[in-house]
C-alpha cells in the first residue's frame with residue numbers, strides 16, 4: 001500500500017502513519033543498497049524527472065541513485081534561477097515534465113511554496129527536494145531514519161538543532177517531523193537568525209547554545225552560509241564559531257551517547273570542529289547513505305507501493 | 313432625462329443617519345429631495361429597502377494607463393468602479409511614464425473624459441519618476457488637474473526630500489499621500505513577519521517597516537504643517553500613531569483597504585499569490601485594531617488600493633509575483649459584511665468613509681446628497697447576497713483572494729451626473 005498523501009511537499013501536513021511507513025520502508029531499501037548488485041526491478045517502466053533550479057549535487061545524486069536502484073528511468077532538468085527571470089515559468093516547466101510522461105517529479109527550487117504550486121499544476125506525484133526557506137522533507141526523513149536506527153525510537157528524545165534556523169528548510173521539516181513523532185525539539189542560534197514566533201511550532205528556543213545542548217540525545221548542526229555575514233546578520237565568522245560552534249567542550253553538555261548530525265556540506269572549524277565531526281558520535285556519512293534509502297522508499301510508495309521485489 | 317428614486321433610505325453622511333425620502337434627478341443635478349415627490353415624466357426607480365448613497369469615491373486605485381494597459385485601462389478600470397458602486401476614483405501616478413508632469417495628468421483626464429465611465433481624479437507624483445529625489449512641478453500639476461500628491465508604490469526614502477515636498481505642497485494646499493514603508497526593514501519580504509512567515513518560509517515584512525515611516529511622516533507633517541493622508545494603514549501600531557497625532561492636532565487623515573480589515577496573514581497559507589499585497593495582510597490583532605480605528609474615527613476613509621495584474625504575472629511562485637489585488641468590485645460587499653453586519657460601523661458611517669471623507673481629503677465635490685448638488689448616486693441593497701466571481705469582473709484584473717466568498721451588501725445602481733452607468737450589476741456600454 002502507498003501513502004495517504006499523493007505528494008511529499010513537506011512534513012507539516014503529513015500524518016504520523018505516513019512518516020512511519022516511509023521510515024519502515026526505508027529499511028529494506030537500505031538492505032538493497034548494501035548488496036553487491038544494487039538493483040531491483042520495482043519501478044521498471046516508471047520515470048522520475050528531477051528538476052533543479054538550485055545547484056545541489058548531493059541531493060540530486062541521491063535521488064538519481066534511488067531511482068536507478070529501483071530501475072526507474074531518470075531524466076534531469078536543470079533550470080537555473082536565471083531562467084526564471086527570463087520569463088520561463090515553473091508552470092511552463094511543469095507542462096514540459098508532464099508531456100514527458102513523468103510518474104514522479106523531484107523539485108529543488110529557491111522559492112518557498114514552489115513544490116505546492118507544481119503539485120497543483122501536474123497530475124504526477126511531486127517530491128519537494130527543498131523549496132526556499134520552507135521545507136526539505138526528505139532530509140528530515142533521513143535524519144529521522146538515522147535517529148531511529150541508532151536510538152531505536154524518536155519519542156521522548158531531546159533533539160537540539162543549532163545554527164541558522166531562519167534560513168533553514170531542514171530545520172523546519174525536522175521540527176514538524178520530530179515533534180509529530182514525540183521528540184522534544186530545541187533550537188538555538190543568534191537572535192538575528194531565529195524566525196519570529198518559533199515557540200508556536202512547539203519547540204524550545206534558545207540564543208545560548210549551551211542551554212539547547214544540555215542533556216541532548218541528538219544534535220543536528222546546520223550549515224552556516226557564509227553570505228549571511230555579508231548581509232550583516234551576524235558580525236563575524238570568528239564570533240559565530242566562538243558562540244555557536246559545536247566543539248568538544250560543548251558536546252560534553254549533551255548525553256554521553258549523543259548523536260551528532262549535519263546535513264552537509266560542513267564548514268569545519270565554523271559551525272562544527274573537525275574533532276567533533278570526525279568523532280565516534282558523528283553519523284554524518286551514514287546520513288548520506290540513509291538519504292538514498294529514504295528516497296527509494298518515497299519513490300516506491302508514491303508510485304503506488306506494490307510488492308517490494310527482494311528475491312535476488 | 314429625469315430620474316426619480318422612490319422610497320429609499322437616503323444616507324446623510326454629515327449627520328450619519330438615514331432618512332426615508334425620494335430623490336429627483338433632473339439634468340444631471342439633484343432637483344429635489346422630499347417625501348412623495350411626483351413622478352411626472354421621470355424614470356422611476358423603486359428603492360424601497362435600499363440605501364440611496366452619495367456616489368462612492370475610491371481615493372486609491374491603480375488604473376495602469378498609460379503604460380500597463382494589459383493590466384487595466386482607464387476604460388476597464390472605470391467600468392470596474394461603476395460595477396462596484398463607485399462614481400469617482402482617484403488614480404495613483406505609478407504609470408509608465410509616471411504622472412510626474414502636466415502632460416501625463418492631462419492625458420489621463422482626456423482619456424477619462426473620452427472613455428471613462430466614472431469621474432477620474434489624477435494623483436500626481438511627489439518626486440520626478442517617483443525616484444524620491446527631485447520634487448515635481450507641483451503647481452503645474454495642480455493646474456493640470458492633479459488633486460493630491462503621492463509616490464505610491466514607493467516610499468520617499470529621503471527624509472529631507474519628504475520634508476521639502478511637504479513644505480512646498482502645503483504652500484500649494486495639496487495633500488501628500490505617503491506610502492509608508494521603510495525599505496531597509498522590508499529587505500526581500502513578501503508577507504507579514506510572524507508565525508505564518510516562519511511556517512511558510514517566506515521572507516517577512518515586520519510591522520515596524522510601516523510604523524517607522526508613519527512616525528517619520530507624522531513628525532514631518534507637524535513640522536511643516538502639511539496635510540498628510542497616510543495610505544493603506546495595516547498595523548495596530550500605525551493606527552495608534554495616527555490616533556495620537558490627531559489628538560495632537562496634526563493635519564493627518566488615513567485610509568484602510570477592505571482586505572486589511574477582512575483577512576489575516578493566515579490566508580497566505582497555500583501560497584495563493586492573490587494574497588500578496590503591499591502592505592501585507594497582518595495579524596488578527598492588527599485587524600481588530602483597524603476595526604477599532606474605523607469605529608472611533610481614527611481611520612477616515614476606506615479605499616481599495618485596487619491593483620490589477622495579469623493572470624500570467626500572478627501564476628508564479630509567491631516570491632516572484634507582483635504585489636497587489638483588485639478591490640473595486642468587492643469593496644461594498646466587504647464593508648457591509650465585515651463592518652456593518654458585525655456592528656463596527658453603522659451603514660451611514662460606512663458610507664461616509666466611502667464618500668464624504670474621501671471627497672474632503674481630496675478637496676473634490678461629492679459625498680453629500682442635497683438639492684443642487686450634482687447627481688452622483690449609488691444605490692446599495694444592504695441585505696442582498698452575492699458570491700464573488702472574478703469571471704464577472706469588469707476589471708481586467710482577476711487577482712482577488714475573495715473568489716467564492718459570499719458577501720452581503722450589493723451595489724445595485726451607479727449614477728454619475730444623472731446618468732445610470734450601472735444597473736443590477738450590469739455596466740452600461
Ligand SMILES: [Zn+2]
Nearest residue numbers: 464465491543
Ligand atoms: Zn502603496
Ligand SMILES: [Zn+2]
Nearest residue numbers: 404464465617
Ligand atoms: Zn496603491
